[in-house]
Amino acid sequence: MSYIFLQNYWWCLISLLGGLLVFLMFVQGANLHLVNPRLTAIEKSMVVNSTGRKWELAFTTLVTFGGAFFASFPLFYSTSFGGAYWVWILLLITFVFQAVSYEFLNKKDNLLGTKGFQIALVANGFLAPFVVGVAVGTFFTGSDFVVNKMAILDSTAPVISTWGSAWRGLEALASPHAVLLGLTLVCLTAILGALYIINNVQDDALEEKMRKAIRIFSVPFLVFFLSWAGILLVREGYAVNEDGMVFMEAYKYLHNLLAMPAVLVMLLIGVVGVLLGLWAGAFTRSRYGIWTAGIGTVLVVMAVFFTAGFNGTAYYPSSTDLQSSLTIANSSSSEFTLLVMSCVSLLIPFVLAYIIYAWRAMDKTKITQEEIENTVHKY
Amino acid sequence: MDVLLWSRLQFAMTAAYHWLFVPLTLGLALAIAVMETLYVVKKDDYWKKTTQFWMKLFAINFAVGIATGIILEFEFGTNWSNYSWFVGDIFGAPLAIEGILAFFMEATFFAVMFFGWEKVSKRFHLISTWLTGIGASISAYWILVANSWMQHPVGTTFNPDTVRSEMASVDAFWEVITNPVAVSKFIHSVTSGWVTGGVFVVGVSCYYLMRKRNVEFARKSAFVGAAVAMAGTMAVMLSGDISGVHAAEYQPMKLAAAEGLEDGGRRAPFSIIPGVEIPGMLSILATHDIDGYVPGINDIINGYTDNEGNVIPSVEEKMEKGRTALAALEEYRTLKDTDPDAASIARSVLEENVQYMGYGYLESPEDVIPPVDMVYWSFRVMVGGGMFIALVLLLVLWFGYKNRIGEIKWLHYLAFLSVPLVYLTGQAGWIVAEVGRQPWTIQGLLPVNVATSSVSAAAVQTTFFLFLTIFALFLIIEIRIMINAIKKGPEVE
Numbered sequence A: 001m002s003y004i005f006l007q008n009y010w011w012c013l014i015s016l017l018g019g020l021l022v023f024l025m026f027v028q029g030a031n032l033h034l035v036n037p038r039l040t041a042i043e044k045s046m047v048v049n050s051t052g053r054k055w056e057l058a059f060t061t062l063v064t065f066g067g068a069f070f071a072s073f074p075l076f077y078s079t080s081f082g083g084a085y086w087v088w089i090l091l092l093i094t095f096v097f098q099a100v101s102y103e104f105l106n107k108k109d110n111l112l113g114t115k116g117f118q119i120a121l122v123a124n125g126f127l128a129p130f131v132v133g134v135a136v137g138t139f140f141t142g143s144d145f146v147v148n149k150m151a152i153l154d155s156t157a158p159v160i161s162t163w164g165s166a167w168r169g170l171e172a173l174a175s176p177h178a179v180l181l182g183l184t185l186v187c188l189t190a191i192l193g194a195l196y197i198i199n200n201v202q203d204d205a206l207e208e209k210m211r212k213a214i215r216i217f218s219v220p221f222l223v224f225f226l227s228w229a230g231i232l233l234v235r236e237g238y239a240v241n242e243d244g245m246v247f248m249e250a251y252k253y254l255h256n257l258l259a260m261p262a263v264l265v266m267l268l269i270g271v272v273g274v275l276l277g278l279w280a281g282a283f284t285r286s287r288y289g290i291w292t293a294g295i296g297t298v299l300v301v302m303a304v305f306f307t308a309g310f311n312g313t314a315y316y317p318s319s320t321d322l323q324s325s326l327t328i329a330n331s332s333s334s335e336f337t338l339l340v341m342s343c344v345s346l347l348i349p350f351v352l353a354y355i356i357y358a359w360r361a362m363d364k365t366k367i368t369q370e371e372i373e374n375t376v377h378k379y
Numbered sequence B: 001m002d003v004l005l006w007s008r009l010q011f012a013m014t015a016a017y018h019w020l021f022v023p024l025t026l027g028l029a030l031a032i033a034v035m036e037t038l039y040v041v042k043k044d045d046y047w048k049k050t051t052q053f054w055m056k057l058f059a060i061n062f063a064v065g066i067a068t069g070i071i072l073e074f075e076f077g078t079n080w081s082n083y084s085w086f087v088g089d090i091f092g093a094p095l096a097i098e099g100i101l102a103f104f105m106e107a108t109f110f111a112v113m114f115f116g117w118e119k120v121s122k123r124f125h126l127i128s129t130w131l132t133g134i135g136a137s138i139s140a141y142w143i144l145v146a147n148s149w150m151q152h153p154v155g156t157t158f159n160p161d162t163v164r165s166e167m168a169s170v171d172a173f174w175e176v177i178t179n180p181v182a183v184s185k186f187i188h189s190v191t192s193g194w195v196t197g198g199v200f201v202v203g204v205s206c207y208y209l210m211r212k213r214n215v216e217f218a219r220k221s222a223f224v225g226a227a228v229a230m231a232g233t234m235a236v237m238l239s240g241d242i243s244g245v246h247a248a249e250y251q252p253m254k255l256a257a258a259e260g261l262e263d264g265g266r267r268a269p270f271s272i273i274p275g276v277e278i279p280g281m282l283s284i285l286a287t288h289d290i291d292g293y294v295p296g297i298n299d300i301i302n303g304y305t306d307n308e309g310n311v312i313p314s315v316e317e318k319m320e321k322g323r324t325a326l327a328a329l330e331e332y333r334t335l336k337d338t339d340p341d342a343a344s345i346a347r348s349v350l351e352e353n354v355q356y357m358g359y360g361y362l363e364s365p366e367d368v369i370p371p372v373d374m375v376y377w378s379f380r381v382m383v384g385g386g387m388f389i390a391l392v393l394l395l396v397l398w399f400g401y402k403n404r405i406g407e408i409k410w411l412h413y414l415a416f417l418s419v420p421l422v423y424l425t426g427q428a429g430w431i432v433a434e435v436g437r438q439p440w441t442i443q444g445l446l447p448v449n450v451a452t453s454s455v456s457a458a459a460v461q462t463t464f465f466l467f468l469t470i471f472a473l474f475l476i477i478e479i480r481i482m483i484n485a486i487k488k489g490p491e492v493e
Helices: A003-024 A026-035 A041-052 A055-072 A074-083 A085-104 A113-141 A149-153 A170-174 A176-200 A204-234 A252-259 A261-283 A289-309 A335-345 A348-363 A369-374 B003-042 B045-078 B081-115 B122-151 B170-177 B180-211 B215-250 B252-259 B281-287 B297-302 B315-335 B340-361 B372-401 B409-435 B457-488
Strands: A145-147 A161-163 A237-240 A246-249 B157-159 B164-166 B270-273 B276-278 B440-442
Touching: A003 A026, A003 A055, A003 A113, A003 A176, A003 A289, A003 A335, A026 A041, A026 A055, A026 A113, A026 A176, A026 A204, A041 A113, A041 A176, A041 A204, A041 A369, A055 A074, A055 A085, A055 A335, A055 B045, A055 B081, A074 A085, A074 A145, A074 A161, A074 B045, A074 B081, A085 A113, A085 A170, A085 B045, A085 B457, A113 A170, A113 A176, A113 A289, A149 B315, A161 B081, A170 A176, A176 A204, A176 A261, A176 A289, A204 A252, A204 A261, A237 A252, A246 A252, A252 A261, A252 A289, A261 A289, A335 B081, A335 B170, A348 B081, B003 B045, B003 B122, B003 B180, B003 B215, B003 B409, B003 B457, B045 B081, B045 B215, B045 B457, B081 B122, B081 B164, B081 B170, B081 B440, B122 B170, B122 B180, B122 B440, B157 B340, B180 B215, B180 B372, B180 B409, B215 B252, B215 B281, B215 B372, B252 B297, B252 B372, B252 B409, B270 B281, B270 B372, B315 B340, B372 B409
Parallel strands: none
Antiparallel strands: A145 A161, A237 A246, B157 B164, B270 B276
């Protein structure tokens, strides 16, 4: 296995983890529906208990996504996390609150009350997909940073990656293209969340409300997604030549899709999967829309990551200093680290297998009002 | 205060806070797994209800542990960005593997363990409970591999082209994961978790005994808790001894600070408190030989000859070599495209001196001395607290065995008092380990002032107080909920 193969393999794994993360953010999306005033208290409790049995998977995927990015592309980790400080801190705080919210939600003496922790779940439901979306959006718009490895020789200012904007990543909110991806993810996860509740909870009234929610979220989702994708296809992109020099190329991302037909097909199949799931949730009685939409989501996200990183593209471009842009080649770990981690990654199918086994065992019987009213093992 | 100090304070606060929850997770996981096994083997519903009670407390604690773990992961990037680049090639791998191998196991089987009582078979449930605990322990191993590598950076090679430390071969990875410091630290940390979990169970049980309620439950739980904690205590002592030898070998300054040893030598004394010493004891503990040489702070500053006859240079000499390495690195990078011969010479000079490169950033030899008083007293709190707890556990086991645990009131108070003490002991242990290695992020390679991000002090100050507020809020809620659950008590008598 060559170094280049290993680098590309890890970009594929990062893309897969990214795809799984966005899919599993159905947890966040479902919690967003807690703001729906038509939901009764018991329906909200069913939603919380349904997502409460899966939130740790989404959370763990986020942690693993971060850990894997750190391990395989450490220059991204140091540049983006150390630079876009407020973006990552914001994401962190919403997840920290989410992690305790389930356990604290209905406990006496929780200081903030049930309402307080419901608000925390809703805030995470909006902010998590939004921030992740905007952050991935900057893969195409570029960010304001410089990488200078010689800086490590300067003991008074030894940091090799420096961020230009005092807004520390929040300046991405001024980029309509990046914001569009954030809003797309908010709507997509809200739809996935509703599809998951339809699948996981046996309750006619709640099901109807979720189907209606899907219909409501579909319109902005399609508007945001198509706008984002349209702009992506016509915008200039950050290309890299064989010597590693970065330059601007018109229609770069359109060129990438045309140059990589497999990725284009993947993207189209993914989009069709999401649309089929959406249709099944909005206009049929099917409970399985989550699976087509879920698989579709994973495929679309992977295709987006492939478009950002493959075919001679800088996946984390610097708009300030083009040559500081991060590419798969210049930001990855060493060959041996990637090789060792690749061996470990062969266990991923085993991990997926026991997750699926446990998931099926736990979800054989759907959540019902009766269960939530009677069981003591609930949030 | 500057950004470095705020970054250190923030990371120290997060790590210390995280360690309030992790040991209880590790220890209670084992205790409830033992209890559930008793339920499945004995087919006795009594143990099922007992397990469920402790599991409820486990869950309250578990959530905050997870919430704070992710903060540490993020802070490596947000506050220690140079560190992330410099060592991400080695340090990142254990983190990623921890996620793949351990976190998913914990997350998946925790859900089955907590919600699956009526949904899955008894056997699958029991396996899930064990796997949750095993997942937590595997997680501990990988994060401690990462931490131990910072204390004793094996298997690493500095690459001047990428300006970072790298894993140069697959063997190097093997060296990293079998790092002797990692093995002893893992045993020490995980089994100290067993002590915490066990003492927690004993303490809460003794609360019921004091109140003369749920007596049967409390007697049985106290015995299981004490057994788990005692097993942990023995392993903690054994691994602590090995950790001492490792510190002497790889981080002599940490050991010197922990002992307040200014001038070392052979037959070095062990300080109990200032002015009270056991002659020769430190040499025995650190080298397993009464005539073993243990360097003091001044010896390390001025240079010494170790037990194998190696001459260890003075810090001033190491600083000089470090500056030579940094200059050679600059020369190599400047010339590598224009003058390959000169670059090659510069590279040789760099390779000769690279092991001291981190010293090139120091301003004075005294920079290598950690805060001695803090390390010295923390060490005493750790050891003293541990011995007190071991004594209490022995008494609980003895009176439990004699079936008299319900009658010995003073022991109930002692056991109850041991709960805060076990937390204090654990925190003190980590202060010894982490403050004792200052100023190094990576021992000898990367001092803390070169490891930070280029964020402003004001930004880190803001997040420090933000996290402080969140942590305080969560801790207050956690304790209130825990107390409520304990007061409510189990469903069995």
